[in-house]
Amino acid sequence: MAANGGTLTSYLGLIRLQKLAKARHALDLSRLNAQSAAIEEENDALFRMQDDRFAGNTTAFVPVHVIMKRLETNKTLQAQLSEQMVETKQNLLKVSRTLDTLNSRLRVLEKETSRAEIADEMDEYMGHLLAKRAI
Numbered sequence: 001m002a003a004n005g006g007t008l009t010s011y012l013g014l015i016r017l018q019k020l021a022k023a024r025h026a027l028d029l030s031r032l033n034a035q036s037a038a039i040e041e042e043n044d045a046l047f048r049m050q051d052d053r054f055a056g057n058t059t060a061f062v063p064v065h066v067i068m069k070r071l072e073t074n075k076t077l078q079a080q081l082s083e084q085m086v087e088t089k090q091n092l093l094k095v096s097r098t099l100d101t102l103n104s105r106l107r108v109l110e111k112e113t114s115r116a117e118i119a120d121e122m123d124e125y126m127g128h129l130l131a132k133r134a135i
Contacts, residue, residue, distance in 0.1 A: 011105060012106070039077055
């Protein structure tokens with residue numbers, strides 16, 4: 001029974017660590033999504049500037065080559081972010097599966113511990129009953 005207590009504590013510690021890892025990956029994924037959204041907003045603004053320039057708007061003050069260079073840079077950044085997002089999602093799924101497995105094993109261990117405690121209580125009760133008859 002003492003071994004189960006140590007195992008129970010180990011599972012609880014591992015579950016706590018996996019929950020922290022899951023939260024970290026979820027936070028990383030949120031950050032990457034926010035960065036991607038910011039790049040998309042910037043691209044929209046750059047395309048509007050480019051359209052204004054081609055429409056003959058005289059208030060356009062950003063040169064076309066600067067706009068194009070920034071769009072190329074953003075394309076590279078989005079590709080990198082996309083790769084990071086895929087990797088982070090995979091890590092998040094791995095951690096989630098590990099967490100599910102640990103929770104499942106913890107439930108099994110708790111059931112086994114409960115059954116062992118009930119069996120011990122039944123043995124003790126039977127011992128009392130047999131001792132009363134012997135007196």
